[in-house]
Amino acid sequence: MAGSSGEKKHYTSMCRMCDNRCGINVYVENGRIVEITGLKEHKWNHGRLCVKGRLGVDLVNAPDRILKPLKRVGGKWVEIDLDQAYDEIAEKIKKIQATWGNRAMGVWKGEALGFLTQEQLSRRFIHAIGSPNYFSNDSQCFVSRWIGYALVTGDWATQDFINSDCAVIWGSNPPYSQPNLTQSILKGRKNGGKLIVIDVRLSAIARQADEFIQILPGTDGALALGIARQLIEDNTICHTFIEKYTLGYKAYAHYAKEFTPERVEKETGIPAETVVQLARLIGSCRPRVCIYAGNGLEHHENGINNIRAIACLDGLLGNLDEVGGNFTAERPNLRNLALYKEKPLRHLGPIGADKFPVLYDFRQECHTMSLMDTILSGTPYPLKGMILGGANPALTNPNTPKVIRALKSLDLFVVREIFMTETAELADYVLPGATYLEQSELHYHPIHQIIGLSPEIVTFPDCDNEYIFWKKLASRLGVEDYFPWEDKDALNKWILKDTGITVEKLFNHPEGYEYKPRHFHKYKEKELPTPSGKFEFVSSYLKEYGYPCLPEYIPPTYMSEPDPSHPYILVTGARKVFYTHGRNRNFKRCRTAIPGPDIEIHPIDAEKLEVKTGDMVTVTSTVGSMDIPVKVVHSSNILPGVTQITHGWKESNVNLITHDDRNDPISGFPLMKSVEVKIERKADEVNK
């Protein structure tokens, strides 16, 4: 382990315990990281560090950390030499390629790895070896929100909360999921802005809101169209923006007419007069309105069109790229490591691209749910080998039993991990990963348009960083030319080459270097990056693929075809402040704070089911069953008939009962947030 002995050394870096990359101070004593604090000068977190940020110390020093390469031999783990592990893995990949073809190999990048260099390296590797099969957590995270917005505006917008007159937090709970974003939201409110929260549950952010709108799961599109109708009727819309910069307004306005307050009440459970008041409040604040769409909108069969309907509101409000509105960030001009231009491989049939071409068009991303079927069935072609890092799909992907069957049946399954997770347990080889404190990486913050560089602070002998891992494997497979940089520093220099920013400059600016000042109303100078160059209320691109061009509202299945044998609606995955998905369950201080899983149940339902807090229930969907203790919540927290279970608990894994094959037809995102379930008091509890 590197680092000098005796004195306490100080480094500045960026936290990667979640995706927010807050600025941090890292203190090293005797070669060991001993403390992490928030970096005051950083524009994003201003010195604050959330509880998870502090856990970086626990992560890097964890006693149960994997520090040696492991190979499964006769059902047991055996430590092996690192070079031998690389040699054996490379030989097995070659065998798969020779027998089944290059596309029989895949890579999978999880949420724990960076979306810039680390993601691009795995994309680069898989294309370098001739396969189009890049997978990630993004076939169930964020990308459907991004596609929903990109279909309308050409891009994702960030929010200028601080200068906003009205913040709408829609299907998101930032105090738990993005603690430091919450500071900007609350600052905007302190400056006189209104805070509106649209959620299924009385979340932490909803408790602080001026208006909390409690909605039935998966019905958000109807509300968005109802707001649109009211804004149009009240004439609180931006005519200049609509006339000059949009496409399809007439058809959209005509369609929105159907969403009268009474219809919206029927669809969403929100009283008709609340819908009118909500639209009037938002309309009165335009154009300084921020709308943030969260993960709560994604895991539904109608997710994309619900999100599109929300995105369309920007066209009416004229808040797009507006001070205090939804701001479109300009990205830094970094060189991209992926090889989609140099070596396009779509003709090889990336898995899931036939079924979900929009996902592939927008993201060059394969579909992890289709992957499981492909592995198990061998169709449309065999997929036999997978290299996975920073993910734990045996806990986080829907339909766990299928995930386990599929991953277990691979000829070669390599997992790069910090801990022996549920997924690592299925592997043939587990290689020790290097944490974010053990490698340098470039990061940027779109909201402030700043770029930063995290340094390598400590190292462990067998924990190769992401670049070295791919480079070593590439050189054994004869594609070393794609990985010519000597080390990560050389790689960072190459990535920065066209930016005018140097590694030295970044080291001198630990608070982040502003690569471009923020600049508003860009659409006035340059067309929007949509097919028409305009803000698209209608999408002819979608029509070409056979989807409706308007953001048509389709009610969730539990509304249109209620299933009396599964009468409850289960929402999953509401974030907990101490845990990131399946992570941190092995840290004592997290377990002390939040000891275990529970299902949130309304008091009326608890009475019907004859259960109280702490009782065990069995929750069953058409996919399977799971057991979990009950938490009876306050009657204002959740609607009767609706329940919630957070994912990531091994002892009560909610993905045992979520759907991998009921997908949004455009994005392919799985149904995990309006799942029809049956709840029964557990038999042995009844007999007690």
Ligand SMILES: Nc1nc2c(c(=O)[nH]1)N[C@H]1C(S)=C(S)[C@@H](COP(=O)(O)OP(=O)(O)OC[C@H]3O[C@@H](n4cnc5c(=O)[nH]c(N)nc54)[C@H](O)[C@@H]3O)O[C@H]1N2
């Ligand atoms: N039911 C339900 N399921 C969900 C969701 C939901 O709302 N409901 N949400 C989904 C969403 S949005 C997402 S993003 C996915 C996330 O799902 P995954 O991508 O599977 O992410 P994690 O579960 O966080 O797994 C990250 C793993 O990486 C390991 N790790 C941590 N740091 C490093 C590192 O530096 N290097 C390496 N190699 N490994 C590291 C951790 O130990 C952990 O096991 O979960 C999804 N699953």
Ligand SMILES: Nc1nc2c(c(=O)[nH]1)N[C@H]1C(S)=C(S)[C@@H](COP(=O)(O)OP(=O)(O)OC[C@H]3O[C@@H](n4cnc5c(=O)[nH]c(N)nc54)[C@H](O)[C@@H]3O)O[C@H]1N2
């Ligand atoms: N502590 C912690 N932070 C995290 C993560 C973590 O696991 N733990 N994960 C990270 C990742 S990968 C992601 S994607 C983000 C997600 O971050 P967010 O987008 O903020 O997601 P959540 O915090 O789960 O909040 C989603 C909210 O949507 C509500 N909801 C569920 N279904 C619906 C619906 O149909 N309509 C509406 N209107 N609301 C609904 C839920 O009740 C919940 O309050 O968080 C990131 N940050």
Ligand code: SF4
């Ligand atoms: S929000 Fe917390 S976990 Fe996420 S980067 Fe910031 S300090 Fe780290």
Ligand SMILES: [Mo]
């Ligand atoms: Mo996510």
